[in-house]
Amino acid sequence: MRTIVIEDRFAAWRAASLAALAEDLRPESIQWRLAETGAPQQQASLDYTPDSRSPAAASPRMAEVQVSKELAALLKDAASFRDPERWAFLYKVLWRWHHGDRSVASAADIDGSRLYRMAKSVRRAQHDMIAYVRFRKQRDTQAVPEYVAWYEPDHDVLEWAAEHFAQRMGRSSWLITTPRGAAFWDGGALHLDARGALPGDHRYDSEDEAEALWIAYYRSTFNPARLNEEALEQHMPVRFWKGLPEAHLIPGMISEARSGARRLAQASGVGSLDGKVIAVEAETAQPVREPPSSLDACRRCDLWRHATQAVSGVGPARARIMLLGEQPGDQEDLSGQPFVGPAGQLLSVAIERAGLSREQVYLTNAVKHFKWEPRGKRRLHKTPAQREVEACYYWLERELNAVRPAVIVALGATALTALLREKVSLRDYVSAPFEIHGGWAVATWHPSFALRQQDESARDTVLGDITRALVRARALANPTPSPG
Structure with a gap:
């Protein structure tokens, strides 16, 4: 050793x-x-x-x-x-x-x-x-550093962030302290001290005039009608709030929104002007739009802006079984065909093991455009929002009415939510088929869930679940007639 x-x-x-x-x-x-x-x-x-x-x-x-x-x-x-x-x-x-x-x-x-x-x-x-460090200016204008901040990162990113701030703060001196070290910029050179943070907590002995302007701006731009508490805590985790000067406003603004401010949105500010405030429902305020003439012309949500093309379903016009996925992936977006990427290849294995063929089933997705976010030169899948699923139901409903499958296999939670028109848990439906649209529905995992498993055994287990769901769908689509 x-x-x-x-x-x-x-x-x-x-x-x-x-x-x-x-x-x-x-x-x-x-x-x-x-x-x-x-x-x-x-x-x-x-x-x-x-x-x-x-x-x-x-x-x-x-x-x-x-x-x-x-x-x-x-x-x-x-x-x-x-x-x-x-x-x-x-x-x-x-x-x-x-x-x-x-x-x-x-x-x-x-x-x-x-x-x-x-x-x-x-x-x-x-x-x-970068998003949550907040500098405050010291009271003494001759003090060095001019700005100070306290932050508690989850990982050892102080050095990386310090270079970021050094490139953007010019010659203004600043100090960032953390529980595991400190970074000091003297206006010309960066000094890192990994021996431990300076004593004290995130407290300052003076108020920053610029901070008061920022708090006033933050308050004035808050729109209670658009408040989404889950998204707020996801994008601004609560553990960072103690370091944000605007954070003390958030609980009060959330309380106001819950107690009726959502109905009038920002009308409290507008209400000081002459005129009468009229609360209007968002759906009523939308202009009347003609339905799109084709899927390629669909503008029911904004996903079309960043997608290469819409991906429609493929398969027999009167297929007995419809396989409903979430949305096209990167390769599907480029080719215009559903289930041709890695998840589609795994689905083909399950289809073959279930005694079916791709030519026998109708393949489609609940959402027809690829939703993604950039990561370097790659486009990474991003789960569609509920409003995007609802917007695309227009096209799914047309497919259901045209194909009229005897069995619909919902691959994943998004597909099941689209099919039932409400947010549900996939685990509540995977155990047994259920009736819908005059036929049967079977819920199972999306093939991409198998790809995300960390070992071969777990991937085989998920693939086995998908295969059994397809076998069940085949039996429901072609029931054996009773003797006599």
């Missing part, structure tokens, strides 16, 4: 890892330990320069490792994930890649999946820190 001592920094781990790879040390033969925290760093950077104080820096040999840009970014982001075993895990990933195992960079691999989850969590923490 080899013990490698490094500073708790990515550059130090990288240098030590290259030295270990040069000796072909297997991951299980290394015990990683952290050195004592040294003096404050001067002019910190986010490059890959090895730390000269790392024991590996003196190694006569360093392995040459060429990794993809995507893997390099994942390793660097995951290095900020708070986990005492992270350095050992990252070396295992690098060792597998170095020995030709490229599957470690795939989210389908057990280590790759863990690496992606770590990097995603760190990137979210980076976004949150």
Whole structure:
């Protein structure tokens, strides 16, 4: 067993890892330990320069490792994930890649999946820190730093965020303290201190005049009619509220909205003007629109703006079985055909195992346009909102009336919600078929749920559930006549 001592920094781990790879040390033969925290760093950077104080820096040999840009970014982001075993895990990933195992960079691999989850969590923490750090100006105009802030990040993203603020705050000096370190910008150089945060809590001895303007602005833009408490807490988690000057307004504004302010929206401000306030329901205020003449011309929601094309259903005009999914994916959006991507390929396996063929069933989705969000050069699936599902029911209803299937197989919660026209739990319906639209419906998992499982056994279990649901649908669609 080899013990490698490094500073708790990515550059130090990288240098030590290259030295270990040069000796072909297997991951299980290394015990990683952290050195004592040294003096404050001067002019910190986010490059890959090895730390000269790392024991590996003196190694006569360093392995040459060429990794993809995507893997390099994942390793660097995951290095900020708070986990005492992270350095050992990252070396295992690098060792597998170095020995030709490229599957470690795939989210389908057990280590790759863990690496992606770590990097995603760190990137979210980076976004949150940029969004929720609030600087307050000190009372003394000659004080250094001019601005101070306290923040509690979920992961070790202080260095990354400090460089972000250093590039955007000009020559104004500032200090950010956290439970695990502090960052100080003197107007020209960045200083990081990982020896511990400065004492005290998120309290200040003076009010900031700019903060008062911000609070007034925040209050004036609040529209109680558009309040969505679930979305509010999702995009502005409660754990960050104690660091936000506007947060003390939120409970009161939510209470006002609950007690009737939703009906009049921002009318309390407008009400001071001459005239009479008339409460109008949102649906009544909408202009009358002609129904779209074709799916390609549909503008019932905004998903068409970012989709390549609408993806309609395919299959026999009088199919006995309809398979209803959630929405097109990336490959479906480009090809214009439903279920042709990875989830569709897995669905084909289940269809074949159930004794059916794709030519026998009608394949469609509850939502006809691909909803996605950018992640680098990739387009990642994003679950449709209820209003988008409702808007697209216009097209699903037309398909149901035209095909009139004997059995509808709802693949996933979104498909089941669209079919029942209300928000329901998929687990409440997977146990048994139920009657709907004069026929039968069977609920099961979406094939993409199997793809998200972390191991082969779990994926096979989900695929087996889908197959059994299709077997049940086949039996309902073609019942055996009773003898006599």
